Amino acid sequence: MGALPIAEFVSSASSASDSDRSAASDEDCLVDDGDGDLVADSRLVSSVRALLQGLGEDLSRNGLIKTPSRVANAFLSATKGYGLSAEQTIGGALFAEAGPGNGKGGGCGGMVVVRNIELFSTCESCLLPFKLCCHIAYIPSEQRVVGLSKLPRVAEIFAARLQSPDRLANEIGGALWDGFKPLGVAVVGETWHLECPRELRSSREPASWIRRSVCARKGSFEDDDRGSEDWQEFVAMLQLSGSSQLSVTKKPAICPLLAGDAAAERSSSSHPNFETMVEAVVTLLRALGEDPTREELKLTPSRYVRWLLASTHGSRLSRDLILGNGVAAVEQDGDHHATMVAVLDLPFCSQCEHHLLPFSGVAHVGVLPAKNHPSSHPRASRAILEKIVKLYSCRLQVQERLTRQIADAVMSSTAASGVMVVVEAGHVCMISRGVKKTGSTTGTLATMGDFAVHGKKRAEFLQMIATANSSK
Ligand SMILES: [Zn+2]
Ligand SMILES: [Zn+2]
Structure with missing residues (x-):
């Protein structure tokens, strides 16, 4: 991180x-x-x-x-x-x-x-x-x-x-x-x-x-x-x-x-609502009592809008385009552990939909092999998991839904009998506003298929994350 x-x-x-x-x-x-x-x-x-x-x-x-x-x-x-x-x-x-x-x-x-x-x-x-x-x-x-x-x-x-x-x-x-x-x-x-x-x-x-x-x-x-x-x-x-x-x-x-700024000037945003959104920020600055024509603030609205658009662009992408329609037949490059593949520390930055402030951290994904392919190793490449995490994190989100959506997508995109997702994140809104829980981090967990019913498997996966975290 x-x-x-x-x-x-x-x-x-x-x-x-x-x-x-x-x-x-x-x-x-x-x-x-x-x-x-x-x-x-x-x-x-x-x-x-x-x-x-x-x-x-x-x-x-x-x-x-x-x-x-x-x-x-x-x-x-x-x-x-x-x-x-x-x-x-x-x-x-x-x-x-x-x-x-x-x-x-x-x-x-x-x-x-x-x-x-x-x-x-x-x-x-x-x-x-x-x-x-x-x-x-x-x-x-x-x-x-x-x-x-x-x-x-x-x-x-x-x-x-x-x-x-x-x-x-x-x-x-x-x-x-x-x-x-x-x-x-x-x-x-x-x-x-x-x-x-x-x-x-x-x-x-x-x-x-x-x-x-x-x-x-x-x-x-x-x-x-x-x-x-x-x-x-x-x-x-x-x-x-x-x-x-x-x-x-x-x-x-x-x-x-x-x-x-320079790159933005060259390419100017192609987003159809860009100018309307910039105008909204100009109005917002005025309502705060600021002068949007002040030198330091001239480009602030377009920067803020660029940031908003970039950090939510996943919501404008097609899931099928990113993940394909079928099961991902990809080589395993996660850490193979008995019958489980664990891909840890997939970084993300998302936007809290309640506060329009970022939360960021890592997702850990555990995958169990499909029952109808008992001889095959479970397959879940880091590359495809990164795509899934990015697709669902680059949008207005809450951490609970992000975790569930990653689990859903992995389950339906890989030949898996079980998926477990653990997301660890820090929320700017948690520490800069509201309850102001200094030093707090948020963990969320979602399980599907065999992971949902086998406590031993869940414990095994959590232990793998703990071991990896302690060696950092
Ligand atoms: Zn800044
Ligand atoms: Zn928030």
Whole structure:
């Protein structure tokens, strides 16, 4: 799998209805219940409806009924920071604290560091979420210290806007610098942006996260002739907690969808609903209070639509075209184990149909030989299983249905008497919104034929997965 499993992420996503946005106080907890019953500006909801219709979805389908309001709500949540004031947040929490008679410390000099503030933000280039784990340091001056909880609170305010990682770090640092005039402020962040579905680029890598470090330095943390002692001490303070291996380097922008702009310009999307969907995203940005003509946002609608189309293209493919009509008579290249073929770790990236956010992971497929071909080995090549997994994952899905559909398709496409499918996945929506189950992953299991009735076979297959996982 990729650099960092989705499930390692934490969220600080936020929520608010449009009407209470301006009234939000700094005591608002940036938390979203994610159930979609709140909300919303009708322009937002109808924009999401237009996107789903553009994808060819049936909006009356059970799983999609609440999706427009839920997704609209999520976009509001992700941009709640526009209605919150960092100045107010800081201003109400300044305290006088004496410094030492001789030296630095307390409210005069010394250093205050808050580490490992974990946040989710939204990439302004593509509207996908990115994660930030940031560390903030400041040097108090003139006996002013700020309530410690206000540092993450200020970070949350700027994360709950459309952002790039660099700007996010700069805005957090700038707000603290302006807010209580310390001698110096530094913000360091590790950011992770969701990788593109593989159709958007040529690589065969599964979905993963792109990692990059950013920093913002002000006042005494800025480089001087001696390289800023404050900065060096901040880095040392981070290393004390083992919280960061700092590797702040100047790299190109983190958003992987930027890389597809040139190709998209050359080929422009052939999808008949592309322009309508782009218009829907433009409307959505306006409804969020954004200016879609702002330079950084000009191509965002088309990137978001490209991502939506690419990550759901399986729903527009013919199953027969992909899998053929008959039984797949293909050579075995799975791991042969007694009478069972197990093909493990088939990577996928799918889209949660409730939140329009990705879930990704691996599918494991176990196949038992057909009873009427007792002498033959069961046949299930990795290639055909990859096709099946891709066909059913590249669409709006729920993990339970994905697992069942893979099992169904394998059963009907191979000479098998039993099929068992285990899907292990991390859901962005589980960690960035709603229940916010940090570190959780989801496993689902489907069995057909002999697997459904023989517990021993199921245990054998699960053991094979466990053994393979433990050797990674
Ligand atoms: Zn992006
Ligand atoms: Zn979801």
